[in-house]
Amino acid sequence: MSSESKMSKAVYRFACLGGIYSNYLALESALKEIENRGVDAIYCQGDLGAFGPHPDRVFPLLQKYQVQCMQGNYDHSVGWSLDDCQCGYTDPRDNHFAKISFDYTLQKTSETNRIWMRSLPTEFRFTINKKRFLLCHGSPRKVNEFLWESTTSSAFLEFLLEDYEADVIVATHTGIHWERRLSNEKCFLNVGVLGRPENDGQACVWYTLLEVDSSGSLKIEFVPVEYDHDRLAREMAEEGLPEEFIETILTGWWTTCLEVLPGKERRRGKY
Amino acid sequence: MGKKTSTQAPSVALSHLDQLWFQVGGTLCNITCHHCFISCSPTNRNFGFLSLEQVRQRLEESVSHGVKEYYFTGGEPFLNREMVAILEETLNYGPATVLTNGTILKEPWLKSLRKAEQKSLYSLEFRVSIDGFSPETNDPIRGKNTFRKAIQGVTKLVKHGFLPIITAARTWPIQDEEEILQAFISTLKEHGYTRPRLKILPTLQIGAEAKRTNGYLQDERVTEEMMQDFDTSQLLCEHSRIITDRGVQVCPILIEEEGSQLGQTLNESKKHFSIRHGACFTCYQYGAICSNPSGQAHRE
Ligand code: SF4
Ligand code: SF4
Ligand SMILES: [Fe+2]
Numbered sequence: 001m002s003s004e005s006k007m008s009k010a011v012y013r014f015a016c017l018g019g020i021y022s023n024y025l026a027l028e029s030a031l032k033e034i035e036n037r038g039v040d041a042i043y044c045q046g047d048l049g050a051f052g053p054h055p056d057r058v059f060p061l062l063q064k065y066q067v068q069c070m071q072g073n074y075d076h077s078v079g080w081s082l083d084d085c086q087c088g089y090t091d092p093r094d095n096h097f098a099k100i101s102f103d104y105t106l107q108k109t110s111e112t113n114r115i116w117m118r119s120l121p122t123e124f125r126f127t128i129n130k131k132r133f134l135l136c137h138g139s140p141r142k143v144n145e146f147l148w149e150s151t152t153s154s155a156f157l158e159f160l161l162e163d164y165e166a167d168v169i170v171a172t173h174t175g176i177h178w179e180r181r182l183s184n185e186k187c188f189l190n191v192g193v194l195g196r197p198e199n200d201g202q203a204c205v206w207y208t209l210l211e212v213d214s215s216g217s218l219k220i221e222f223v224p225v226e227y228d229h230d231r232l233a234r235e236m237a238e239e240g241l242p243e244e245f246i247e248t249i250l251t252g253w254w255t256t257c258l259e260v261l262p263g264k265e266r267r268r269g270k271y
Numbered sequence: 272m273g274k275k276t277s278t279q280a281p282s283v284a285l286s287h288l289d290q291l292w293f294q295v296g297g298t299l300c301n302i303t304c305h306h307c308f309i310s311c312s313p314t315n316r317n318f319g320f321l322s323l324e325q326v327r328q329r330l331e332e333s334v335s336h337g338v339k340e341y342y343f344t345g346g347e348p349f350l351n352r353e354m355v356a357i358l359e360e361t362l363n364y365g366p367a368t369v370l371t372n373g374t375i376l377k378e379p380w381l382k383s384l385r386k387a388e389q390k391s392l393y394s395l396e397f398r399v400s401i402d403g404f405s406p407e408t409n410d411p412i413r414g415k416n417t418f419r420k421a422i423q424g425v426t427k428l429v430k431h432g433f434l435p436i437i438t439a440a441r442t443w444p445i446q447d448e449e450e451i452l453q454a455f456i457s458t459l460k461e462h463g464y465t466r467p468r469l470k471i472l473p474t475l476q477i478g479a480e481a482k483r484t485n486g487y488l489q490d491e492r493v494t495e496e497m498m499q500d501f502d503t504s505q506l507l508c509e510h511s512r513i514i515t516d517r518g519v520q521v522c523p524i525l526i527e528e529e530g531s532q533l534g535q536t537l538n539e540s541k542k543h544f545s546i547r548h549g550a551c552f553t554c555y556q557y558g559a560i561c562s563n564p565s566g567q568a569h570r571e
Contacts (some may be wrong), residue, residue, distance in 0.1 A: 090470075090564055092448075141287075150394040151340060151565050153365030159287070159337025180392075259468070262366070262565040263394040263434055271466055 006127040013211045014041040016135065017067070018172020021074075021195025022052030022105065024061060026205045029227040030194055031065045037209065043124060045172040046072025046137040048117070049105040050085065051195055051245055053235040059113050071120035072137040072173065073144040078106050079117035086144050091259040098257070100242055125166075129216040134166035138173040147171055147190065149178040150264035157188045168218060170210075175199075175254075176265060177206050177222050189220055197252035199261075199269040203229045204252075280547035281498045283508050288537065289339045290511035291329070292523050295321045295357060296345020297516065301375055302414045304402070308550070309527055311346045318346075318526065319516040323353040323360065329514050329537075330364045336537055342511075343369040344523055355380045362391035373399035373424030373435070374417060381431040397428055397435040398470075403442060404455035422462055429464045436468045436564075470564065472557075491552045506554055508544050512537065524550050 015034045020027050034042060044067045049055040055078075062069060071079070073086040085102045089095050122143060124135040139145035140160055157180060160169060168187045176199065177192030192198065192206030204224040211219040233246045244255040253270040254261075261269070297318040300311035330341075341361050348354050348369050361367040388395040401421050403409035409418040428435045437459075443451050452469065459467045503509045507522045514520075518532050519540035525531040528548055533540035546555070
């Protein structure tokens with residue numbers, strides 16, 4: 001499917017994945033489940049590397065399941081061998097950890113995969129049963145913009161939908177899924193990430209299934225994914241990745257990059 | 272007009288009204304910090320409070336502009352008797368952040384505000400500014416007992432379920448940072464704030480303070496050349512405006528400067544602004560230090 005196509009179908013179902021962060025085990029579990037459910041397309045909204053072990057293990061899975069990928073801020077940075085991940089942290093501790101995972105990921109990603117990442121599109125647009133979808137990484141206007149549920153007004157989302165001529169905007173990047181229904185059956189949603197848990201004390205990670213029926217009405221299902229997180233933690237330890245990251249994988253609580261969390265989201269976590 | 276400079280001051284366009292600020296406390300403050308950029312004090316009534324009604328009208332007006340977040344400043348916002356109601360109303364529209372010195376917070380207010388935040392989709396953030404992590408470093412700048420009172424304010428906020436963001440300017444050498452931060456975090460923990468959020472504002476160059484009191488030097492201006500490859504989104508005037516009791520002005524830093532008033536309505540105020548002031552030079556060097564970390568993203 002091209003990135004501008006229009007389709008009509010009685011029921012169109014697709015899956016959106018975000019933020020793999022090298023968690024190839026969660027990715028594999030999610031893709032298997034998606035295959036069983038039956039979908040018309042699978043999209044990955046970027047940030048393939050970071051955080052986890054063995055970044056190159058993600059790419060064959062994306063190919064095998066014919067996942068259509070876009071470029072996140074991380075992929076842009078790794079693809080072009082930049083100096084950092086462009087997550088925009090200002091806290092020195094956050095930057096310290098961000099640098100460890102960025103250096104590791106850059107070093108362990110093959111040149112072939114880096115070249116491929118450079119070629120990825122930065123958004124997907126398509127229309128299904130008259131509903132105009134815009135899939136992006138952070139926000140349609142800025143790849144690394146954080147749109148958190150508690151710091152994004154509905155008025156702003158209405159503006160984005162209007163300005164970018166869409167009925168549904170689908171994003172990832174922040175690491176926590178949410179949705180907001182807006183006027184005229186428009187909608188914004190964040191699909192969550194497969195790379196790390198959501199700072200809620202659970203080890204599962206999330207992706208999202210979307211379904212559009214013939215009348216254009218949209219169903220959204222946020223899907224938790226269980227996977228062998230003990231194994232991921234073991235492999236992270238073997239690769240010498242920070243204890244703090246491993247703790248997050250095992251406990252479901254974020255231990256780093258907390259500065260960018262707004263009050264409400266931060267309060268739900270432990271640290 | 273003064274001496275002509277060789278280059279014209281660059282002008283900054285408003286890309287989108289992401290933040291709407293309110294000079295809700297006017298220029299009135301219960302304390303008198305030496306460095307206050309708009310010289311607020313218990314007697315400065317140059318700018319007045321905004322009423323709940325005025326704020327409500329502006330909130331309504333802001334919806335069609337797609338404003339993302341609301342910020343409240345002063346003076347000390349909590350000198351405004353309608354402050355609690357103003358924040359409660361704002362939480363119906365979007366996220367709210369209030370910049371306070373933390374010294375006059377009352378528990379019943381915080382109780383109401385916590386309830387309002389729980390009912391809302393949005394976060395209510397408190398930003399408590401201090402100038403040092405001890406009475407010895409803070410009080411000479413902000414006044415006697417202000418450290419103790421601000422910490423008491425933080426304790427109250429935490430007791431009512433808030434996680435205030437404590438902002439401080441870096442007044443110590445960078446090599447001491449770790450030690451100083453650890454000491455401060457221990458102080459906060461002793462006062463019940465177990466997972467403190469700190470925001471250290473960038474270092475001002477040695478002597479910058481002194482220069483400012485004597486007025487900026489002629490060459491301390493932003494030039495067109497300097498704007499090449501500069502990420503303009505670092506400047507507040509690129510994505511926000513501020514409501515004062517006089518109308519809509521360009522940014523919280525310049526409200527007292529001539530030409531900073533852009534109009535009476537938000538529509539009138541969306542024009543370019545020429546960043547010709549000395550303070551713009553500081554902004555250029557240090558970025559939008561006024562925004563919350565959750566709203567930051569730098570451009571490629
Ligand atoms: S507390 Fe803030 S507004 Fe009041 S004098 Fe100090 S810097 Fe100025
Ligand atoms: S002080 Fe800063 S935010 Fe205000 S107009 Fe000048 S550059 Fe813009
Ligand atoms: Fe990202």
